[in-house]
Amino acid sequence: MNSSSSRRIPTMDRHSDLGLSDPPGPNPADFRGGRAPKPNDVFIAVMGVTGSGKSSFISRCCGGQVRVGHDLTGCTSTVDVHAFDLSPNQTVYLIDTPGFNDTNRGDAEVLTQIAAWLGESYQHEILLHGIVYLHPITDRRMLGSARRNLNVFIKLCGFDALQKVVLATTMWDISDQKIAESRERELIETEDFWGWMRSQGCMVSRHDDTPKSAVRIIRQLARHEEPVVTDLQRELVEQNLPLNETSAGQKIQSELLAERNKLAGISRDMEAHLRQAIKEGNAAAVAMFSEEREKYAEEIKKLELEITSLRITVEKLIVQDHRRRHTVDHSIPPAVIHRQSVDEDMKGRPTERELPPTPPRASLSETRPRQIQQPDLKGVSQAVRMPPGNSAASVSMWGDVVCIIGDVGLSSTQYPRLKLDSDSAFLRSISLGDVASGGFRSWIARYEERWMASNNLAKVYPKLGHGITSRGLQRLKCCFLGPHGQFFAKWQDGQHLYSSPIDIPKILDGQIDVVDVAFGYEGTYFVAYTSPGDKNIFKYDLGNHYDGLAYFLNNEKRKIIVLSITLDPRNGTDYILVYNECIQRALRTEIKGPKVRFQSSGPNASAISSFW
Known part of the structure; x- marks a missing residue:
């Protein structure tokens, strides 16, 4: 049994874009506590909520070398590796992970620590042979945080890994036997607890807090011939997704x-x-x-x-x-x-601001440059400024990527160029789409007289791809992309095509033109359009998300004209709104703007605030 696989695992330069002087990364021996690698090494992760007995379980295997806690303050503050010899020819390395639902640390922090170890070990071709998930049988019901943490665990593992998971109950030595057996049956027979996981190949076992019991569970996993790759590892390393875009995140x-x-x-x-x-x-x-x-x-x-x-x-x-x-x-x-x-x-927490109406410029900010496929524009000179008097406004945000187009532009090699050729074909709008396999983000962009799209657009949005093939890319009038295959497209002849639970054509029925369509988190949306009489109207449903935007829209006394809007599909907080403000004077209406409101964080906040 080898702990490495023939799979070619992507490697990354951890310091190329950080400008940091950090301690050097570990070599494969560091994942073994300094021991030399052997062909039959086995790696098994031990997971579970705080207080489920992870450290006790490991100490039973390793001979009491692990500090054990006795309250809801977990002993394991980082991911640690403990080794013991299962046989003269086989060493088992138990990965002790911090538990969710800890009083001293949030679940996000716990996930970042687990993700860091899984990601780096995967880059070094060190793969798990299985996972032990511990659950205290003393818990009366699988409610609240315990169920949420189990769901996170399922997302972290993925379907393929579930066949190499042992669901082990602990604390049998301090429980009433009949009550404990009743709780065990409920766990196994209830679909939303362990029932579905068991049907997918998970093994169920009891741990009675003895070395014999702990080693028996480890042997169940150590006998697997092939190691396993979790979904979290695939998403982080192979697909290059940030943690918040992984299933567990x-x-x-x-x-x-x-x-x-x-x-x-x-x-x-x-x-x-x-x-x-x-x-x-x-x-x-x-x-x-x-x-x-x-x-x-x-x-x-x-x-x-x-x-x-x-x-x-x-x-x-x-x-x-x-x-x-x-x-x-x-x-x-x-x-x-x-x-x-x-x-x-x-570099700072999420920020919500209203910025003054200063002359805008275009910014194409991207923190993961490998994700965007660039059309073949070799030999084209790159413009850095929009023509004088240009009033274009387009914003698009998706996770760590933000695109802003306005009066002035900055060059970018990761997106469609600001200026397409030596004529006046300047970029006017861009809509970011979902990520395809391989980690490349899809997009569609409009120049003054030409449309361009990423090479993977039809793969990510097959219905849109078919529509473009049959009706023509260059005949498009507008196109907006969203999560989970959602989109809305309209052609110059008035025909439209969309894929969304939101009935956008019904919203736009009888209206003159579409200004912007934003698809957001968990089915939220915002549609801006012009109606007969040149009235600027918008409709939206933000659900319980985008609190800052909802508060502004509900409390703004003056009429606003929406110029462009984007809702981050990856979270329910971040957005950018570009608008004009209508001030009613005695005999006239004064238009002030453009103004900008946004909520964002980290690199995006810096890019947006430096743009306007």
């Missing part, structure tokens, strides 16, 4: 966003009560609501930091993990160490 991000949106709603209520108390001159109520508002603001800030920490590539995850391991101070709570690292890497 999206699951945790959606939970964080839901909690943030809930707290934001409560915070708005506190703000309304505070204003009323100030108006009534009630000093006691003012003090109480002010304190509550600050409390919720701090909680929201923590959640936004967690959300931001997921927007990170595997290269930066590994560098961040190396830095943490070399600078860890055990007198500092793990959450504080993680926060310091995230602050340094992300």
Whole structure:
């Protein structure tokens, strides 16, 4: 049994774009605690919520060498590897992972640490032979956080890896036998608990806290001839996705966003009560609501930091993990160490701002350059400025990628060029699409008299690709891309084509023209258009997401004319809105703008704020 595979695993330059002087990365021996690699080495990850008995399980295998906790503060603050000899010819390396639902660290931090180890080990061709997932039988029901963490675990593993997972119950030595057996049956027979996982090949076992029991479970996995690649490893390394775009990352991000949106709603209520108390001159109520508002603001800030920490590539995850391991101070709570690292890497938390109407320029900002396929434009001189008097406005955002087009342009080799040729064919709009296999992002762009698209557009959006083939790319009037195959396209002859649960043609029925269509997170959307009489109208459904934008739209007293808008499909917070403001004077309406509101974080926030 080899711990490496014939699969060719992508390798990356961890420091090429970071400008950091970090500790050197490990060699394969470092993943074995300094032991030399052997042909029959086996790597098995041990996972589960905090308090499920991971460290105790490993200590039973390794002879009591692992520190064990006895409360909800987990002992494992980083991913550690512990070795023991299963036989004279075979060494087993147990990967001790930090647990979810820890009082000292958030689930996002735990996922970043697990992802860093899995990503880097995969780059070194060190593969898992299986995973032990521990669950305390003392838990009365599989509710709340336990179910959420199980769902994250399933997303992390992926379908193929489930056949090499042992679901092991712990704490049998301190449980009433009959009650424990009843809970075990419920776990196994309930589809939403372990029932579905068992049908997909997961093994179920009991661990009675003895060395014999622990080693028996390990032998079940060590006998596998072929190691396994988890979905998280494929997504991070092979597809080059940032953590928040992986299946496990999206699951945790959606939970964080839901909690943030809930707290934001409560915070708005506190703000309304505070204003009323100030108006009534009630000093006691003012003090109480002010304190509550600050409390919720701090909680929201923590959640936004967690959300931001997921927007990170595997290269930066590994560098961040190396830095943490070399600078860890055990007198500092793990959450504080993680926060310091995230602050340094992300250059600031999510930001929401309104910017003054200054002359815009075009920016094409991209943090993962390998993702965009460039059309063959060799020999074309690259323009750096738009022609005088140009009033184009186009914004598109997707994860770590943001594109802004306006009066002035900056060159980019990763996107369609700002200027297509020696004539006046300047880029007017671009819509970013989903990622195809291989990690390349799709896009479609319009010049003054020409359309261009990424080579993989038809693969990612097959219905749109068929429509373009039959009706013509150059006859398009507008086209907007979204997540999960959603799009809306309209041709110059008035024909339209779309794929979305949102009935966009019904919204646009009887209207004159489409200004912009934005597909957002979890079925949200925003449609801006002009109606008869040159009225500028927009319709939207933001669900419980994009709180900053919703608050602005609901409370803005003046009429606005939407020029361009984008909703980040990968989270329910980030957006860019470009608009004019209508100010009603005595005898006329004054138009002021363009103005910009946005919420973003990290590199995107810097790109957007430096643009306007």
